[in-house]
Amino acid sequence: MRIGLLGTGPWAAMAHAPALDEHPELDFVGVWGRRPDAAKALADRYGVRAYDDVDALFADVDAVAVALPPGVQADLAARAARAGCHLLLDKPLATTVEQGRAVVDAAREAGVASVVFFTTRFVTETAAWITEQAGVDGWFTARAQWLGALFGHDSDSPFADSPWRQEKGALWDVGPHALSVLLPVLGEVRRVAAAVPGPGDTVQLVLDHTGGASSSLTLSLSAPAAAAGAGVELRGESGVTVLPEGTDNAVTALVHAADALLTAVHTGKPHPCDASFALRVTEILVEAETLLESGAR
Template sequence: MRIGLLGTGPWAEMAHAPALHEHAELEFVGVWGRRTEAAKQLADRFGTRAYDDVDALFADVDAVAVALPPAVQAELAVRAARAGCHLLLDKPLATTVGQGQAVVDAVQEAGVASVVFFTSRFLPETEAWITEQAAVGGWFTAHAQWLGSLFGGDSDSPFANSPWRREKGALWDVGPHALSVLLPVLGDARRVVAAAPGPGDTVHLVLDHAGGASSTLTLSLSAPTAASCAAAELRGEAGVSVLPQSAEGPVAALGHAADALLAAARTGRPHACDAAFGQRVTEILVEAQALLDGAAD
């Protein structure tokens, strides 16, 4: 599969470009970015071509991987799908329901494959755990904590100055990760029961799930580094089950996501983390954001 990369920021540089370059079944054709010089530098580093015209890149590839802010991603994903490109997207799919639905519609109309990269869903240990717990059933409640330290005083993260993360906060950055773990185990969220702010950009959510369980989520990018974690705990008829940690990093996980895109393109069978699932996550985040905004008025 011939694939191009949209984006030149830290995530594109440290995760996407290495994953595409190393994958045995992908031909890394080129890079397009909103900053021409950055696209050239990234392309030179990985021995590929920098494109000035994104439509020219679409014409030269079978698929695109996207490492851009969600609002920019949604617009370009629609254009790429209409050009016949399969889509390896990042979370969140979009920041409005309308943007996300436009991507879903474009994917369906063009008949292309789509995969949204929720990191935990493409780590073998965590994906196996999710599958096992979904099969067990009988869960009563769950608690997920995704605590990052991007905005902590001791942070040296290259993502700390990301404008969209500064604007949208933890709900939109790490919230999708937590939802990607809980929804396949507990069922869809029938509603967001409550959403409350905490320190910094911290958000606390309570969800009511279709399977009958409730869950609580604590999300933050403002935690001290020593408090950072990505954790989930289930409690139910089978007892207690805790999300395992993985030894693999984002490059390997993106490689697995590329495998999923290849399989979906070859078979025509949608992956569980396709654009439609990404859109459902967006809808839940929009509902939670509305409750937060209402509480602040």
């Protein structure tokens, strides 16, 4: 499957490009970016074409991988779908429901497959754990913590200067990761029962799930480095279990996501992490953001 990459930033260079290049069933065709010089530099690294015209890239490929800010991603993903390209997207799909729905509608109307890269869902150990727990009945509650030190005073992360992360914070950057674990296990979210701000960009949420369980989420990109980390704990009739640590790096996980896209293309069966699932994540995050902005508790 011929695939092109949209994006030239750190995530495109560190994860997407090497994953596309090493995948045995993908033909990595070229790179398009909003900065032509950066697109050329990344394309040259892999011996592929740098595209000045994104529509020309769409015309040359069967699929696109997108490593762009969510607002930019959503518009280009819908455009790519209308051009007949299958979609390997990043989380969050979009930061408005309208943009996210436009991607879902475009993909459905064009009959193209989509996979959204919620990292934990494509790491071998964590993906297996999620599948196992989704088959267990009687979960009563869950506690998820996704704490990053991205905005810490001693952070040297290449993502710390990301404008969309600075604007939207942990709710939108790591919130999708937590939701991607909780939703398949505890079921649909009936409502965001509470959304409370904490230090820095920290947010605490309480979710009410349709199956009767509740969950709490603590999300931050402002945690002290010594306190950073991610974890999920489930409690229910079968006891207590925690999300295991994964050993796959981001490139390997993205290769798995590309496998999932190929399977969806070949079988015609939607992947659980398709654009429709990602739209539901966006809807929940918008609801939480609205509560935070209103000051409601």
